Amino acid sequence: MFGVVAVGVPAALVIRLVTMAVTIGLARRPRVARWTALLGSLLASMLTMGVALYVIGSGRPVEGILVHHGASGIVFSYAVTPLSAWFLMVLGLIAAPVALYSAGYFAHAVAADRIAVVGAAFNLMLGAVEVVFVADGVIVFLCAWELMTLATAALVATEHEARASRSAAYLYLVMSHVGTGCLVAGFLLLAAASGSMSFPVLLSGHVVSGPLRDGLFVLFFLGFGVKAGVIPFHIWLPEAHPAAPSSISALMSAVLITAGIYGLYRVCAFGLGVPDVSWAFASMVVGMVSAILGVLYALTQNDLKRLLAYSTIENSGIIVLGLGAAMMAMAQGQPALASVAVAASLTHVLNHAVFKGLLFLGAGSIVMATGTRQLEQFGGLLRRMPWTGLFFLVGALAISGLPFLNGFPSEWLTFQALLLGFSSTPGLMRLNFPVAGAMLALTTALAAACFVRAFGISFLALPRSAAAANAEESPAVMLAPQAFLAVLCLGLGLLPGVVLGALQGVMASLPGLQPAARMADGSLGMASGLTSFDHVAPAVFGVALLGGLAVAGLLTARRGLAARRVPTWGCGGELTAQSEYSATAFSKPMTMIFRAVYRPTRTVDALGEVSPYFPREVHYRSEIEPTFERYVYGPLVRAVVRAATGMKVLQAGSLHAYLAYVLVLAVILLMWLGGTA
Amino acid sequence: MASNPDAVAAIAGAVLQIAGLLAVAPLLKTAIKKMKARLQNRQGPPLMQGYYDLAKLLRKETVRSETASWVFVAGPRVYFAAALAATTLVPVLVAAAPLEAAGGILLLVGTLALGRFALATAALDTGSPFGGMGSSRDMTIAALAEPALMLGLFASALAAGSMNLGVLVRSLVEHGPSWHPSDLLAFAGLFIIVIAETGRIPVDNPATHLELTMIHEAMVLEYAGPDLALVEWASAVKELLYLTLLVDLFMPVGIATNLAPGAVAVAFLAWGGKVLLLAVAVTIAESTNAKLRLFRVPELVSISLGLAFLALAIRFL
Numbered sequence: 001m002f003g004v005v006a007v008g009v010p011a012a013l014v015i016r017l018v019t020m021a022v023t024i025g026l027a028r029r030p031r032v033a034r035w036t037a038l039l040g041s042l043l044a045s046m047l048t049m050g051v052a053l054y055v056i057g058s059g060r061p062v063e064g065i066l067v068h069h070g071a072s073g074i075v076f077s078y079a080v081t082p083l084s085a086w087f088l089m090v091l092g093l094i095a096a097p098v099a100l101y102s103a104g105y106f107a108h109a110v111a112a113d114r115i116a117v118v119g120a121a122f123n124l125m126l127g128a129v130e131v132v133f134v135a136d137g138v139i140v141f142l143c144a145w146e147l148m149t150l151a152t153a154a155l156v157a158t159e160h161e162a163r164a165s166r167s168a169a170y171l172y173l174v175m176s177h178v179g180t181g182c183l184v185a186g187f188l189l190l191a192a193a194s195g196s197m198s199f200p201v202l203l204s205g206h207v208v209s210g211p212l213r214d215g216l217f218v219l220f221f222l223g224f225g226v227k228a229g230v231i232p233f234h235i236w237l238p239e240a241h242p243a244a245p246s247s248i249s250a251l252m253s254a255v256l257i258t259a260g261i262y263g264l265y266r267v268c269a270f271g272l273g274v275p276d277v278s279w280a281f282a283s284m285v286v287g288m289v290s291a292i293l294g295v296l297y298a299l300t301q302n303d304l305k306r307l308l309a310y311s312t313i314e315n316s317g318i319i320v321l322g323l324g325a326a327m328m329a330m331a332q333g334q335p336a337l338a339s340v341a342v343a344a345s346l347t348h349v350l351n352h353a354v355f356k357g358l359l360f361l362g363a364g365s366i367v368m369a370t371g372t373r374q375l376e377q378f379g380g381l382l383r384r385m386p387w388t389g390l391f392f393l394v395g396a397l398a399i400s401g402l403p404f405l406n407g408f409p410s411e412w413l414t415f416q417a418l419l420l421g422f423s424s425t426p427g428l429m430r431l432n433f434p435v436a437g438a439m440l441a442l443t444t445a446l447a448a449a450c451f452v453r454a455f456g457i458s459f460l461a462l463p464r465s466a467a468a469a470n471a472e473e474s475p476a477v478m479l480a481p482q483a484f485l486a487v488l489c490l491g492l493g494l495l496p497g498v499v500l501g502a503l504q505g506v507m508a509s510l511p512g513l514q515p516a517a518r519m520a521d522g523s524l525g526m527a528s529g530l531t532s533f534d535h536v537a538p539a540v541f542g543v544a545l546l547g548g549l550a551v552a553g554l555l556t557a558r559r560g561l562a563a564r565r566v567p568t569w570g571c572g573g574e575l576t577a578q579s580e581y582s583a584t585a586f587s588k589p590m591t592m593i594f595r596a597v598y599r600p601t602r603t604v605d606a607l608g609e610v611s612p613y614f615p616r617e618v619h620y621r622s623e624i625e626p627t628f629e630r631y632v633y634g635p636l637v638r639a640v641v642r643a644a645t646g647m648k649v650l651q652a653g654s655l656h657a658y659l660a661y662v663l664v665l666a667v668i669l670l671m672w673l674g675g676t677a
Numbered sequence: 678m679a680s681n682p683d684a685v686a687a688i689a690g691a692v693l694q695i696a697g698l699l700a701v702a703p704l705l706k707t708a709i710k711k712m713k714a715r716l717q718n719r720q721g722p723p724l725m726q727g728y729y730d731l732a733k734l735l736r737k738e739t740v741r742s743e744t745a746s747w748v749f750v751a752g753p754r755v756y757f758a759a760a761l762a763a764t765t766l767v768p769v770l771v772a773a774a775p776l777e778a779a780g781g782i783l784l785l786v787g788t789l790a791l792g793r794f795a796l797a798t799a800a801l802d803t804g805s806p807f808g809g810m811g812s813s814r815d816m817t818i819a820a821l822a823e824p825a826l827m828l829g830l831f832a833s834a835l836a837a838g839s840m841n842l843g844v845l846v847r848s849l850v851e852h853g854p855s856w857h858p859s860d861l862l863a864f865a866g867l868f869i870i871v872i873a874e875t876g877r878i879p880v881d882n883p884a885t886h887l888e889l890t891m892i893h894e895a896m897v898l899e900y901a902g903p904d905l906a907l908v909e910w911a912s913a914v915k916e917l918l919y920l921t922l923l924v925d926l927f928m929p930v931g932i933a934t935n936l937a938p939g940a941v942a943v944a945f946l947a948w949g950g951k952v953l954l955l956a957v958a959v960t961i962a963e964s965t966n967a968k969l970r971l972f973r974v975p976e977l978v979s980i981s982l983g984l985a986f987l988a989l990a991i992r993f994l
Contacts, residue, residue: 382746393748393798402794403787412783415827416840422993423835434831434989438824438982445823448794449816456801456812462744525779534781534840541779544691544765545788548758551695555735555910556903561750563739568803568899575744581801581809589817593975 006064008051009078009134013066015044016127020120027116031107037119038103041126042096048130049092055085059505066131066140078134079199082509083270087133087262090350093488094254094357095126097481101361102247104477108368109245110158118158118245125151125251132259137198138187145183145259149176152256156244168236168243175236179226183263186219203271205511213272217279220267227260230320231290232628234313238297241309242373246364249305253312253360254353261319261349268327270510275327281432283324288436290317291443296597299450300587300624303373304363307454308356311399314443315352318414319345321436325417326513328429335514337420339507340529343519344413346506347499351406351492355398358485362392365478366458369471375457375583379464384471389459391482396451398489401444404538404545406489409496409526411444412536416528424530449590457583464577494539497524584622591624599625690775691765698764698921702913703727705920705956710884712960727913734906742803742899752799753900753907759792760911764918768846768925770944771933777843782830785842785922786823789874789915793819796908800896807888811895814971818880818892821978822873828985829867832859833926836992842922846929854928859992864927866984868958871923873978875916877959879966880974890968920955924948 019040026033055062059082067076080088102122110118128151131144153176157169191197194207201207208216226233241249268283269275294314301307322345329338365388366381367373382389398405415437422433463469473479492499501520507513516529525537568575591600602622606615650661707727714721741749765776766785797816800808834840836855837848854860873880876893886894897908925932931947933940969977 380744382748397791397794400790400794401787402791403784404791408787412787415783419831419835419840422831422989423838430993431990434828434986437831438828438986441827442820442824445790445816445820448790449813449820452794452797452801452812452816456798456809460746460748460798460802461804533838534783535778536780536784537778538780538784541762541766541776541784541788544762544776544779545758547691547695548761549754551699551761552754552757552907555907556739558735559737559739559903563741565743566740568742568744568805571806575804577804579806580804581806581813586809586813589813589971590820592972593817593821 005051005054005062008047008054009062009080009130010064010066012044012047012051012130013127015040015047016123016130019044020123023116023119023123030112030115033116033119034106035103037116037122038099038106041123042099044123045092045095045099045126048088049096051080052085052088052092055080055082056089056502056505059509061509063136076140077136077198078131078140079136080134082506083262083265084133086346086503086506087258087349088130090258090353091126091129091133091255093350094353094485095251097484098247098250098254098357098361101250101364101478101481102245104475105245105247105364105368109247109364114158118155121151121154122248125155126255129255129259133262135199138191138202139197141199142180142184142187146180148256148259149173149180152240152248152252155248156240158245158248159243162243164239165243168239172236172240175226175233179223179233182219182223186216186223186267189216189219199266199271203267205271205273208272214276214278217268217272217276220272221264221279221283224260224263224268225286227256228264228320229257229260229290229313229316230286231293231313231317232632234290234294235629235633237313238306238309241312242303242305246305246360246367249308250357250360250364253308253356257312257316258349258353261316261323264320264323269323269330270512274512275331277328277331277429280324280327280331281429283327284321284432284436285324287317287319287321287324288439290314291321292317292439292446293597295443295446295450296590296594297624299446299453299590300598302375302583304366304375304378304454304458305360305373307375307450308359308363311359311447311450312352312356314447315348315356315399318411318440318443319348319352321345321440322348322414322417325414325421325433325436328425328432329421330512332425332429334424335512336516336530337417337424339513339515340413340420340519341417342507342510342513343500343503343515343529344410344417346503347413347496348410350499351398351410354406354485354488354492355395358391358395358482358489359399361478361482361485362388362395365474365482366392366471368474370465370467372465372467375454377465378458378468379577379580380460380462381468381471382459384468385459385473387479388474388482391479391486392459393455394486394489396455398493400448400451402448404490404493404542406492406496408493408538409499409536411440412496413526413528414440416533420528420530420533446590449587453583453586457581457586461580462575462577464580464582494542495524496526496536496538497521500526597627599627601625687775687778690771690773694769694775695761695764698769698914698917699761699910702910702917703731705917705952706913708953709956709960709963712957713964716960716964731906731910734909735903737902739902739904741901741904742805744804745802745899749799749802749899750904752795752802753897753904753911755795756792757907757911759788759795760914760918763788763792764914767842767918767921768929768932769921770941770948771936772843772846772850772929774841774843777841781839781841781845782834783840786826786830790819790823792911792915796896800899803899805899807891807895807898810888811892811898814892815896817971818873818974818978821975822870822981825866825978825982825985826870826874828982828989829863829870830926832863832866832985832988832992835989836860842925846925846932847934849926849929850932850934854930857992859988860927862984862991863988864923866981866988867923867926869977869981869984871919872959872962873974873981875919875959876912878963879969879977882968892971917952920952920959921948923955924951 023037128148135141298310326341401407497520507515527535711721797812800812881892933944
């Protein structure tokens with residue numbers, strides 16, 4: 001068994017490489033290329049997941065060698081630790097159905113002449129993320145990290161004729177490279193301090209100390225935070241997600257964001273030694289702000305995929321909040337409490353990947369059927385697309401953190417961690433926890449409002465456009481992956497104990513944690529992990545809900561489900577799509593209440609021939625202020641441009657000037673070397 | 678997990694409790710109406726009016742919009758089932774919740790949120806602008822109320838060291854109500870939230886069908902017959918549930934600790950008396966206040982949030 005598992009990771013990578021080569025070779029036969037790329041990816045993802053499940057189940061890491069170059073003596077090894085395995089499992093669990101979905105979806109969403117490139121990039125991105133998760137040394141990690149970024153940027157720019165796609169890909173690259181720069185600097189400093197390039201040495205926790213350690217934390221938090229999409233490093237995310245094909249967006253939310261989270265785990269929380277209180281505090285604040293602002297921005301979006309992208313920021317925030325709580329507990333020397341928080345955060349990594357993957361696939365089906373991403377153009381889709389609607393509803397319920405679906409257990413655990421943190425942390429730091437709890441409650445409730453709006457406006461009532469009225473259901477190859485993820489939402493929601501049981505080994509492998517023996521309790525529910533507080537068993541409680549439904553059925557049995565059908569009262573006029581409540585109207589109260597955040601502006605132009613009081617046409621335009629783009633990144637970009645303009649003087653384009661620079665530099669170097677010698 | 682009673686007893690308890698609360702809930706709703714009328718020098722409806730209304734609605738024909746889908750049919754049913762299921766997590770007469778092995782306060786809040794999600798989604802289904810308006814407003818107020826509700830519940834739960842209502846009530850019965858100032862603050866905060874969540878003045882007006890003031894009513898405007906009966910009944914159960922929750926968290930005096938008939942009878946009288954007392958408080962709040970504009974509600978809710986946060990702070994600092 002072990003022998004098979006040991007070759008699993010290299011085998012998956014070889015499959016990906018071969019698939020890429022074959023796909024590119026088949027560029028002239030797009031249909032074959034499409035199926036080759038995606039079936040190859042499906043196979044590789046399943047193989048990776050198999051290895052991950054083995055490591056999680058056995059608790060033993062799998063290690064091996066990726067590249068061994070005899071002549072130069074270079075050896076690149078890999079290690080699937082239980083933590084890596086958890087992230088690999090999440091990757092496999094989402095990437096496999098997404099590959100199947102894409103086999104159908106790319107036929108529509110990607111032009112035939114670039115299907116081979118997109119299919120290859122698809123595999124390159126996933127393979128790179130796999131290597132990121134299993135990399136055992138700095139060089140492999142950074143190369144894979146960079147390949148992951150480049151492949152994703154290529155996928156974001158799939159429709160590169162569109163200016164929006166190009167600028168989204170560019171923004172993504174710029175932000176990513178700022179992050180990568182931080183990572184390179186951080187790893188170089190660490191390597192210089194430890195004299196090694198291999199992770200087990202580098203990230204053993206006692207390489208650096210003092211201000212250098214704090215500085216490294218900041219570098220790594222920034223570097224990984226950009227990828228994780230937490231505010232204020234999030235600005236690439238709401239641009240890149242809508243620009244990419246929907247199944248790529250699903251992967252970006254479920255896999256790419258997760259790579260950032262993995263980095264935060266591997267390096268920031270468990271690689272630099274016992275976290276400092278200030279790190280934990282900063283992480284919690286970043287998590288809270290991301291959660292609350294993410295959901296607030298999601299709530300007012302009229303572009304379905306932008307809405308989902310902002311919701312990814314929210315969920316990333318919840319994950320980082322849990323991680324921050326864990327770091328706080330570790331800083332306070334409370335390993336049991338830290339385990340609860342880590343369990344909350346890692347469960348949410350899995351759950352978010354599942355429901356966000358599902359929602360993005362649903363969004364892809366809608367976009368394919370209607371040709372638009374605008375909520376105000378949808379409406380009544382449930383009639384035309386009953387299955388997509390059902391699966392999207394499951395995803396919407398799950399992401400709102402409602403019981404019986406998988407959003408609930410992880411949010412429940414996060415609440416437990418925060419409450420336990422409040423009652424067992426000394427000093428003023430404890431007030432951090434109830435504030436975070438209140439923020440999380442607000443976030444969850446706002447997410448519910450956001451997804452009532454997203455589902456209700458898209459799928460219910462009357463179609464708001466001809467495109468929505470004539471939408472057609474997706475083919476089975478696209479519905480089956482959604483069905484799979486929807487069932488997973490329900491399964492993980494009803495039996496959270498199974499997930500916690502699997503997590504036990506992962507938590508035990510991390511330094512500074514001490515998971516309680518039975519967080520997964522016997523009734524397939526889960527307990528908070530410390531002796532008191534709470535336990536939950538959604539499957540048991542589900543019986544009560546079924547009972548309630550039965551009573552409702554009995555009460556209305558006399559009339560049955562039959563009903564007289566009449567037109568809706570249209571307030572005196574005929575009911576049209578015009579009189580339905582729109583997405584903008586739905587979120588209007590929120591815009592008013594949180595106007596300090598949104599700073600909404602609106603302009604109304606009445607065009608009249610005689611006087612504006614008798615308008616012939618009214619132009620209405622409302623928007624909310626892009627705070628971060630305007631006040632944080634705007635000045636930053638202007639400063640960079642100014643500095644670059646200043647530097648232009650040096651780059652005169654004259655060969656003589658350049659030779660002079662070389663001369664001056666050589667003289668300075670010689671003087672410096674002479675001085676030291 | 679507290680001494681896990683065998684499944685049969687749990688199910689029997691759950692069934693009895695659901696049936697009992699279902700039976701009493703309409704009475705509470707009518708009693709508040711009646712008391713309110715008396716304060717305004719009106720006669721008010723007979724006390725049995727709630728039951729007559731439900732009986733009438735259940736006999737009537739169901740009329741649904743032709744634009745509505747199955748979501749519209751599912752809405753009231755899930756709302757009703759969620760309210761019923763939530764009652765099994767709350768101790769009423771005995772200091773143990775029938776299904777306390779299934780979860781505590783967070784599950785309770787989550788289940789009620791599931792019901793609200795179902796109803797608010799269904800409200801968008803007919804295409805009537807009222808449904809959307811009600812749905813939007815209801816979700817807005819619920820979202821604002823949620824942090825205050827959670828903080829208020831945390832403040833009470835942390836004192837008892839558990840988020841499980843059964844454990845919490847037993848701890849309170851054992852140690853007696855503390856009358857700590859933080860309890861009073863948390864109570865005041867939660868009382869405001871209960872008013873907001875049950876759709877009472879000054880947040881919502883349950884007696885109106887005017888587009889400026891409707892919130893909950895706008896959401897359910899399109900329902901008729903048995904569908905409407907389910908919504909009305911579930912709302913009544915929810916209101917009773919919230920008042921019972923306040924009783925449990927702050928003054929569970931008199932609750933039975935065993936199943937002796939005498940103790941249960943005393944517990945019934947004590948519970949009834951305390952719920953009635955709270956109902957009087959709700960009536961007075963409703964009669965002496967004017968309905969707030971929608972955009973003034975956040976201020977009211979933030980008062981509650983502040984109270985709950987103070988409650989937490991002074992207990993532990």
